[in-house]
Amino acid sequence: MGAGGGNQGRTLDRALDVLECLERARGPLRLSDIARETDLHLATTQRTVNQLVRRGYVQQGRLGYSLGPVVLGLAHGFVVNDRMSTIATPVLTELSATTRLTSSVFVRSGDERILVARVSGADPLRYQFPIGRRVPLDVGGGKVLLAAWPDEEIEDYVRRFPEVALASGRVQGERALMEDIRRVRENGYHLSESERELGALSLSVPVYDADKELAGALNLVTTTDVTSAEELLTWLPELSRGAGAIGARI
Amino acid sequence: MGAGGGNQGRTLDRALDVLECLERARGPLRLSDIARETDLHLATTQRTVNQLVRRGYVQQGRLGYSLGPVVLGLAHGFVVNDRMSTIATPVLTELSATTRLTSSVFVRSGDERILVARVSGADPLRYQFPIGRRVPLDVGGGKVLLAAWPDEEIEDYVRRFPEVALASGRVQGERALMEDIRRVRENGYHLSESERELGALSLSVPVYDADKELAGALNLVTTTDVTSAEELLTWLPELSRGAGAIGARI
DNA sequence: GCACCAGCTATCATTGAGTGATAGTTTATC
DNA sequence: GATAAACTATCACTCAATGATAGCTGGTGC
Numbered sequence: 001m002g003a004g005g006g007n008q009g010r011t012l013d014r015a016l017d018v019l020e021c022l023e024r025a026r027g028p029l030r031l032s033d034i035a036r037e038t039d040l041h042l043a044t045t046q047r048t049v050n051q052l053v054r055r056g057y058v059q060q061g062r063l064g065y066s067l068g069p070v071v072l073g074l075a076h077g078f079v080v081n082d083r084m085s086t087i088a089t090p091v092l093t094e095l096s097a098t099t100r101l102t103s104s105v106f107v108r109s110g111d112e113r114i115l116v117a118r119v120s121g122a123d124p125l126r127y128q129f130p131i132g133r134r135v136p137l138d139v140g141g142g143k144v145l146l147a148a149w150p151d152e153e154i155e156d157y158v159r160r161f162p163e164v165a166l167a168s169g170r171v172q173g174e175r176a177l178m179e180d181i182r183r184v185r186e187n188g189y190h191l192s193e194s195e196r197e198l199g200a201l202s203l204s205v206p207v208y209d210a211d212k213e214l215a216g217a218l219n220l221v222t223t224t225d226v227t228s229a230e231e232l233l234t235w236l237p238e239l240s241r242g243a244g245a246i247g248a249r250i
Numbered sequence: 251m252g253a254g255g256g257n258q259g260r261t262l263d264r265a266l267d268v269l270e271c272l273e274r275a276r277g278p279l280r281l282s283d284i285a286r287e288t289d290l291h292l293a294t295t296q297r298t299v300n301q302l303v304r305r306g307y308v309q310q311g312r313l314g315y316s317l318g319p320v321v322l323g324l325a326h327g328f329v330v331n332d333r334m335s336t337i338a339t340p341v342l343t344e345l346s347a348t349t350r351l352t353s354s355v356f357v358r359s360g361d362e363r364i365l366v367a368r369v370s371g372a373d374p375l376r377y378q379f380p381i382g383r384r385v386p387l388d389v390g391g392g393k394v395l396l397a398a399w400p401d402e403e404i405e406d407y408v409r410r411f412p413e414v415a416l417a418s419g420r421v422q423g424e425r426a427l428m429e430d431i432r433r434v435r436e437n438g439y440h441l442s443e444s445e446r447e448l449g450a451l452s453l454s455v456p457v458y459d460a461d462k463e464l465a466g467a468l469n470l471v472t473t474t475d476v477t478s479a480e481e482l483l484t485w486l487p488e489l490s491r492g493a494g495a496i497g498a499r500i
Numbered sequence: 501g502c503a504c505c506a507g508c509t510a511t512c513a514t515t516g517a518g519t520g521a522t523a524g525t526t527t528a529t530c
Numbered sequence: 531g532a533t534a535a536a537c538t539a540t541c542a543c544t545c546a547a548t549g550a551t552a553g554c555t556g557g558t559g560c
Contacts, residue, residue, distance in 0.1 A: 007546080008546075008547090009297065009547085010519095010545095010546065011262060011517090011518065012298065012302075013301070023324050023326070026331070030537095031536065032535090032536075041519075041521085042520090043521075043522095046537070046538070047259065047518080050537095050538090051262050052262075055266050057266070064536095066328075066332065067324060067327050067328040067331065069328065069357050069359050070364070071321065071324040071327075071328050072325050072328060072329075072364055072365075072366060072381060073270075073382050073384050074269060074273050074325070074382070075321050075324070075381075075382045076273070076380075076381065076382030077272065077274070077317050078317040078318070078321050078322060079379045079382075080379065081276070081278075081316050081317065082316065086378075109318070110306055114319040114323055129326060129335075131322060131325070131326065132322030132324070133323075259517085259518085260516095260518090260547085260548095261517080261518080261547065261548095280506090280508095281507065291548075293548075293549055293550075294548065294549070297547080300508095300509090
């Protein structure tokens with residue numbers, strides 16, 4: 001929202017605020033809802049929204065406004081071109097074939113991570129269209145992304161997000177997060193249990209490109225009623241090999 | 251490009267031009283490439299692109315700029331909320347299960363149609379991530395969308411796109427298109443052979459919502475070496491039933 | 501090492517596009 | 531048929547976008 005203090009590039013920022021407001025919405029929004037949510041004047045909202053409608057980025061229905069099909073066009077453009085997407089997909093396919101588990105790749109985007117590719121395993125998780133989902137960095141596999149940052153940036157992040165409620169019910173504070181990060185740095189992977197989703201089990205490793213720069217993370221996901229944590233951990237070599245294969249080609 | 255004559259809402263229009271320019275690009279673009287392509291001043295391009303980078307809609311790599319992962323977030327928001335997407339998916343699943351063919355749904359967006367949902371059949375077509383792909387209206391299944399328009403609008407369309415080269419090599423002019431449209435109106439479906447893709451065979455029907463408004467189109471796709479046109483046509487009742495099921499719930 | 505070029509960034513005066521207040525119109529609701 | 535909600539249209543003001551120009555940075559060839 002309200003892209004910060006600076007007052008430059010206002011028009012575009014506001015339009016993107018509107019789009020992301022609709023992205024978060026669980027259903028159609030009225031003009032006044034968007035105005036309130038984005039903290040814009042109704043007239044400004046109207047002009048912006050109408051323009052987005054004209055371009056197909058927003059569509060108007062009986063109950064309000066929602067995102068339009070043109071945003072799918074952008075996503076298509078991304079998936080077809082992006083190196084991470086195109087390189088990761090065959091690796092995920094192979095990984096899921098050998099492990100029979102769901103595998104996915106996500107990348108950092110600001111203070112979140114975004115799932116950019118996923119291949120389902122033998123017992124498909126019933127997530128509806130997971131690709132593009134935005135997830136926090138301090139939960140589950142996101143920690144392998146955090147762990148790669150310089151300490152200073154991590155502290156900055158923690159200051160902004162001091163704690164988070166996990167799916168297990170536990171509230172994760174700074175100490176717990178830092179401890180997990182320490183372990184990720186030590187072991188090179190993160191094993192998460194019921195952090196983001198109750199009963200979910202995931203094993204994640206970072207993906208580094210040829211210049212040793214963090215490019216994203218790769219993980220295997222399953223559920224506790226199908227696989228045990230120990231069993232999942234046996235796939236670590238396969239997973240690391242996959243991360244290496246992706247990183248080498250980026 | 252350059253969203254038309256009017257000179258209002260310039261900033262946003264230009265930013266969207268930049269995004270769509272990157273969507274069409276087959277690889278990373280330099281700042282100057284984007285400026286040339288979108289017909290913007292380099293300084294303006296720079297400001298716009300940097301802003302989009304800040305927001306994650308564009309990413310900068312060694313070889314230039316490309317779309318960023320945040321556009322996937324928008325797509326996710328669309329797919330999760332959009333009635334057509336959510337309602338169509340289970341119908342497509344069922345349709346593909348019974349026919350063993352690939353089924354898909356697309357909707358109109360301006361002078362194009364956009365694939366919003368697809369479920370693969372027994373012989374998956376090797377399209378890479380088809381969802382979100384923009385396709386012309388006057389080729390293949392798009393004709394069932396055109397056929398539902400008032401004559402006046404069709405004439406308008408034909409004036410702008412007088413002819414199109416089909417995959418078969420044939421050039422489709424106004425007469426051929428109008429004849430196809432006439433037949434679609436008469437029969438309620440369109441059977442296309444090697445129009446968009448050589449060897450591709452598709453059977454498409456319109457989807458009307460409860461208010462008898464055109465909401466999109468549903469089709470079955472296969473290839474000539476797997477299925478014959480006659481065989482494909484036998485699935486017309488199933489297809490129509492699917493279209494009815496989707497339309498009723500929208 | 502130096503000159504050169506491409507790609508990107510920063511600065512700044514000008515101006516016209518975006519802004520927001522208000523009034524008007526359409527559409528739904530009781 | 532009155533009332534409200536949702537959206538649209540109008541318009542003067544002003545501040546943010548604009549585009550020309552100059553500056554910076556990193557790579558390449560000689």
